[in-house]
Amino acid sequence: MEQLALGLVIALVLWIASIVLIRERRHRRLEEIGQLPPGPKCWPVVGNIFQLGWSPHESFTKLAREHGPIMTFWLGSMSTVVISSDEVAREMFKNHDVVLAGRKIYEAMKGDYGNEGSLIMAQYGPHWRMLRRLCTTEFFVARRLEAMRGVRGRCIDHMVLFMEEASASGTKAIDVGRFFFLMGFNLIGNLMFSKDLLDHKSERGAKFFYHAGKVTEYAGKPNLADYLPILRWFDPQGLRRKTQFHVESSFEIAGVFVKERMEGMECGITEEKRNKDYLDVLLEFHGDGVEEPSSFSARTINVIVFEMFTAGTDTTTSTLEWAMAELFHNPETLKKVQAELRSTIDPDKKLQENDIENLPYLKAVIKETLRLHPPLPFLVPHMAMDSCKMLGYNIPKETQILVNVWAIGRDPKTWDEPLVFKPERFMEPNMMDYRGHHFEFIPFGSGRRMCPAMPLASRVLPLALGTLLHSFDWVLADGLKPEEMDMTERMGITLKKAVPLKAIPIPYQRDRVHK
Numbered sequence: 480m481e482q483l484a485l486g487l488v489i490a491l492v493l494w495i496a497s498i499v500l501i502r503e504r505r506h507r508r509l510e511e512i513g514q515l516p517p518g519p520k521c522w523p524v525v526g527n528i529f530q531l532g533w534s535p536h537e538s539f540t541k542l543a544r545e546h547g548p549i550m551t552f553w554l555g556s557m558s559t560v561v562i563s564s565d566e567v568a569r570e571m572f573k574n575h576d577v578v579l580a581g582r583k584i585y586e587a588m589k590g591d592y593g594n595e596g597s598l599i600m601a602q603y604g605p606h607w608r609m610l611r612r613l614c615t616t617e618f619f620v621a622r623r624l625e626a627m628r629g630v631r632g633r634c635i636d637h638m639v640l641f642m643e644e645a646s647a648s649g650t651k652a653i654d655v656g657r658f659f660f661l662m663g664f665n666l667i668g669n670l671m672f673s674k675d676l677l678d679h680k681s682e683r684g685a686k687f688f689y690h691a692g693k694v695t696e697y698a699g700k701p702n703l704a705d706y707l708p709i710l711r712w713f714d715p716q717g718l719r720r721k722t723q724f725h726v727e728s729s730f731e732i733a734g735v736f737v738k739e740r741m742e743g744m745e746c747g748i749t750e751e752k753r754n755k756d757y758l759d760v761l762l763e764f765h766g767d768g769v770e771e772p773s774s775f776s777a778r779t780i781n782v783i784v785f786e787m788f789t790a791g792t793d794t795t796t797s798t799l800e801w802a803m804a805e806l807f808h809n810p811e812t813l814k815k816v817q818a819e820l821r822s823t824i825d826p827d828k829k830l831q832e833n834d835i836e837n838l839p840y841l842k843a844v845i846k847e848t849l850r851l852h853p854p855l856p857f858l859v860p861h862m863a864m865d866s867c868k869m870l871g872y873n874i875p876k877e878t879q880i881l882v883n884v885w886a887i888g889r890d891p892k893t894w895d896e897p898l899v900f901k902p903e904r905f906m907e908p909n910m911m912d913y914r915g916h917h918f919e920f921i922p923f924g925s926g927r928r929m930c931p932a933m934p935l936a937s938r939v940l941p942l943a944l945g946t947l948l949h950s951f952d953w954v955l956a957d958g959l960k961p962e963e964m965d966m967t968e969r970m971g972i973t974l975k976k977a978v979p980l981k982a983i984p985i986p987y988q989r990d991r992v993h994k
């Protein structure tokens with residue numbers, strides 16, 4: 480027994496020593512190649528993991544004050560460069576966009592998923608270019624978005640209806656974020672399959688919702704196996720195993736929707752008249768004449784479907800929940816945006832997408848929310864596909880690149896009173912927008928990997944928020960006062976509100992205003 484224990488101790492010591500040696504050698508090699516960006520001193524084996532904390536975006540922001548806007552950080556053996564200023568972001572996207580357009584693939588997402596068919600996780604190259612073209616020429620192109628205007632309006636109407644039912648005519652508090660999530664989920668369900676997946680009746684839809692939610696939960700958790708390669712074999716937190724299980728379960732359900740549509744097409748069953756949806760686009764795809772393949776496998780279709788749900792729902796939900804929370808927290812701003820809505824749109828009429836152009840303050844509220852609460856505070860992590868030199872520093876191949884857009888949006892050098900929620904700042908003439916050209920404000924990213932769904936999000940976000948503010952008056956739950964609200968953030972796959980926002984929607988009646 481004693482011998483066994485001694486053997487284990489020796490093995491452990493040898494293992495740690497070998498890791499230290501490998502790292503030392505790697506460091507020396509990197510130093511020989513050129514100077515890495517500066518960064519905090521790191522420990523053998525674990526690197527800077529203990530400086531990450533529960534809110535990495537805040538930890539990186541504080542460290543950047545000491546080490547500068549381009550900083551090296553070691554997550555175990557994973558070298559990471561953190562970018563924390565608009566100037567360095569400009570340099571990255573203007574002069575190194577291609578070489579830094581790779582993706583770091585995390586352990587939880589490895590396996591079958593992440594290889595075939597993935598757009599978000601694809602390395603920059605022909606396969607990614609082909610899928611990306613599909614997004615820009617078929618999914619999020621103005622013509623298709625225009626044709627699907629009715630779908631967006633219907634999903635938002637359903638959300639209002641669900642809220643009214645749940646709050647029992649304005650007496651009960653509701654979890655506001657949950658309804659945004661339902662709306663976002665049904666919206667993607669309709670864009671993909673022309674189906675409301677969550678309509679109380681669809682058991683399959685509810686299961687898909689459950690499994691997709693689990694994937695985003697597990698994928699957002701820090702995973703030791705990413706930082707310490709030796710642990711990859713053991714998957715110590717079980718995150719790869721759990722993620723794979725829920726990914727496969729989601730694929731099975733999505734696969735049934737796809738199969739049903741294909742069988743319907745083969746038997747010539749015509750569904751009720753509907754617009755061409757994304758599934759039609761995927762099934763009709765016969766190559767884009769530039770890159771392989773000439774058609775999509777069932778697996779690729781499942782991956783694309785699944786990715787649209789995961790990329791689209793959490794980001795939309797978190798932005799809308801933060802927008803409502805900031806408005807409750809700043810009652811004068813809430814009054815101002817409601818006054819704009821109610822003086823522009825007749826209270827008896829529904830807010831329409833066409834009206835948004837005439838609601839500059841509502842649009843400014845969305846921008847201000849994205850400045851303070853970008854749902855992806857580091858974008859989706861990029862990776863250097865090759866070594867490069869940026870601002871005189873060496874960025875070795877396979878370095879992970881995190882662009883801290885949370886810090887950039889709160890930089891006092893750019894923003895006056897950066898921590899104050901002040902939509903008025905976006906009302907000034909020639910003020911910046913989020914289309915990826917103003918590097919002070921890039922919640923959707925910039926360059927080649929920028930969010931392809933930005934045109935969709937910029938229609939849905941003001942319409943959903945505006946409809947709720949136009950249709951209801953709102954009271955915080957439990958008699959909470961605005962100044963008592965808990966505005967803490969919680970980092971998962973997106974940056975969420977830690978304490979869900981609970982409020983009572985009171986249907987807005989015109990005659991109450993005229994009294």
Ligand code: HEM
Binds near residue numbers: 599792932
């Ligand atoms: C508030 C709404 C949204 C925000 C703020 C947002 C933001 C982002 C960001 C920051 C990225 C990564 C950019 C980079 O890596 O440099 C991204 C990528 C992506 N987003 Fe969005 N997004 C939103 C909504 C959506 C929606 C609704 C969908 C789909 C229906 C979507 C689909 C995607 C996809 C597929 C990618 C991967 C693009 C690639 O890797 O080439 N997003 N998004």
